[in-house]
Structures are given as C-alpha cells and as structure tokens.
Amino acid sequence: MPVNVRIVQGLQEAAEILAADRGARLLGGGTLLVRDINEGVMTEGTLLRALDPVLLAINAGGARIELGAGVTMAMVLANRDLSYLHAPARGIGGPAVRTTATIGGNLFASTPYGDFTTALLALDAVVTLHAGFGGARVMPLEEMLTNRARGGVGLVISVGFNRPAGADAFRFLKVARVRPKGISVLSIAAHLPQNAGRISGARIAYGAMGPTPLRAKAVERVLEGRGLDAATIAAAKTAALEGTQPATDAIASEWYRREVLPVHLGRLLAGETS
Amino acid sequence: MARMPVQFRLNGSDRAVFVEPAETLLGTIRRGLGDFAPKFGCGQGTCGVCTVLVDGEPRLGCLTLSVTCEGRSIETASGLADGPTLHPLQAAFMEHFAAQCGFCTPGMLMAAKALLDRNPDPTRVEVVEAIAGNVCRCTGYEPIINAILAAAQQRGARRA
C-alpha cells in the first residue's frame, strides 16, 4: 500500500493517531520524509499533516523564548529577535531547503544533520511533547534526544529556552567542506554566561560527534568558574573528545572528526571564528 | 489509495487537480499539468533543478508534497516571459552565456527571481548564497552570478 497523507486540524487528534499507528509519521517540512519516499526508503504508512497554528507560533521578544515545532529555518532567519540563532539556521541547506525545513524535523534528523538542534542543546532547551493521551508535557531536550535514539517520542509541539546571556555569550560554528552550503563535518554550539569575568553555567554541544547532538560535559566542567584565557582553552581542548562517538560517513571519517574537533573548539572559545 | 483534490494558482492561472496523496509538487506540475520547465534531477534536495516559487519563496518541487500547496501561488520558469518579451533574468542569462545544456537554468532562474523580488540590489555574496542550493555541471557559476547581477542592475536602471 503506498504512502497515505492525512490532514488534521488539532494537535490532540494528531498525537492520538501517532500514538495508535506505529506507521504514522508527523510531516514537518518533509525535506527528509519526502526524500525517503523518493528513494523508496518509505514505501507505506501515513504522513500526518497537522494544521494547528500553535506549531507555527514564535514568541521571541522576551527573556523566555518559545518556538513552534513547525517554524522553518527561513522564519528564524526573518526574525531579528532570534539573531543568535541565525548562524545555525543559515547553515541548513540552501535557501529552498530553509523555507521548508522545520525545527521539529531537525530534532529528529539523523547525524550528521541536526545543526539547529545542537544550538538548542547549548541553550538548555526543553521540548513540549504530546504523547497521545493525557495532554502535553515538558522534557529537557537532552532527555528527548536519548528517548529518540530508543524510538517513540510522540509529537513535539514547541521548544523553549532562555534568551542567551549576551551578544557574545552564545557562539555557533559549523565545519563543512563545501561553502556556502555543505553538510556538517561537525558543529559546535557554546553558551558561555560570565559572572565577574568567570564562566558560570557553561553549555557546550556538538553536532555530528555522536548518534544524536550531545553535550560536552567534560568541557563544561573545565570551563566552570574560570576565565576564558589560554590555559582554560587548552584544558578545554584536552577534554574535548570525552563522551564523543563520531561516525564515518560520506562527509568525513571518524578519525578526521576526532582530529579536528579540539582545534575548532579552541577557535570557538577564543573567538577566532568568523 | 484515494486521490486527493488540490487547487492552486500556477503562473497566474487557477488549476484544480487530483493527486496521489504523497505526490510531489514537481510530479504534479510536470505530469499532471504539463509544465516541463522545472526538472527532475536528484529527487534528494541537493541539485535545485526543481526549484519553483511557492507564494514567492523558493521551494524544491521534488521535496514538496502537492497536498501542502492548497490555495498557494506557484511560479515556474514557464511563467517568466511576458509573451515574446523575455524576463530581464532570462535576457541576462542569454547575454552573459549563463546556460550551456540548460538543464539547471529553470531552477537557477527561479532561485534568482526569489532573490531579486526580495532584494532588488543584491551583493555578489548574496547572489552566491541565493543559488547555493542549485548545481550547474557545465556552465560554471561565474557567468550565472554575472547574469543575475546584470539583471538586477538593469531592473534598477529601469526603475531609476
């Protein structure tokens, strides 16, 4: 039976269908799902198109940010209040991909994709999920990514996070071999709030360095309570690879990813990236 | 599987079609509506030859489902010329030798149109960024970039 499409208005109905039918998938922009259909990877099942405007909501003006899962990379780029997220959004495909690719879809994109999710992880984002029956619940993004690896997450309604501490406090770097559009060798996002010249509450996340975007907790521990000087950066580089599990794929080998990660982490922390 | 009705505007004309549920916009435009300007290249989102505009935004026809285009306005390269008068982008592509085999040209033109409609006076970097998702295997990108910049200049001159 070929792939079917169901169009539903409300999130409750969509979540219930997803929970009841293991062959049903929520359709975001479809840049991954429709590719799977074109390539014969997805040959049956149901694509669910949810029209609820909540999925497209952007609340970006205040200290607490909430972005609907259906918000596209182009919508992020068009919003000046989200300028700190422009680098990760601009890194995803060309313009015609960005008008379609959603935040929700990026949360489920397999490695080496997931650049926007990497940025969200460094912002300590939470996701609001609808698992079918019993309404919505909020879960740390890190936990959702762990659950994702096991399968069966449910419907993501939105992501929420606090605005970064300052213009220089949030940094993002995508390493690709093709410019201006290329798939990641790796990506790094860093949130580095400072208190009297010392880092407090550092969050570092990597993309394409494991099966899902992941936190670099060893680096975070090194940075905590220290200034961003040469000694700290050297110590962070030494700890850079702890907990990583990169893959070999068409973009880069596992070896290459391990080789270049500490170098790029050092540059990002030193503010040497353009 | 029951076919689904979809209505949209294609290059200014109202069109109503029945589509397979998971049919792509590219398939509907080409096979269903007989507009062969957008091409099928990779079907993966990587070559850009299927680029069309949906409500003025560049979209990949091969990754867009037709059922998501209900009520939208679709533009393809077939709608660029005004009768015998070429669109400034088409004229500039001819003038600057920006096409050899021409396979990438309909997608390049639409990516460029999306840029110029939003940003009539782009920098070279902005042009490169606008066509970053479009692959050309024979002309090389320089003549294409020059053609888009020339079209922008010409449109600017006409406005002044």
Ligand SMILES: Cc1cc2nc3c(=O)[nH]c(=O)nc-3n(C[C@H](O)[C@H](O)[C@H](O)COP(=O)(O)OP(=O)(O)OC[C@H]3O[C@@H](n4cnc5c(N)ncnc54)[C@H](O)[C@@H]3O)c2cc1C
């Ligand atoms: C040419 C090209 C280049 C690309 N480059 C990059 C890149 O550089 N970096 C990158 O990260 N990605 C890249 N991608 C991959 C992809 O476009 C993005 O990851 C995008 O954000 C996926 O979103 P989508 O809405 O298109 O996902 P879809 O294809 O709609 O969905 C993907 C998966 O997510 C699930 N899903 C979507 N939304 C939800 C939700 N709200 N709740 C639950 N499940 C949901 C779907 O069911 C599906 O399993 C590229 C793709 C292409 C075609």
Ligand code: FES
């Ligand atoms: S055919 Fe659509 S991007 Fe190649």
Ligand code: FES
């Ligand atoms: S002119 Fe032949 S691919 Fe561009």
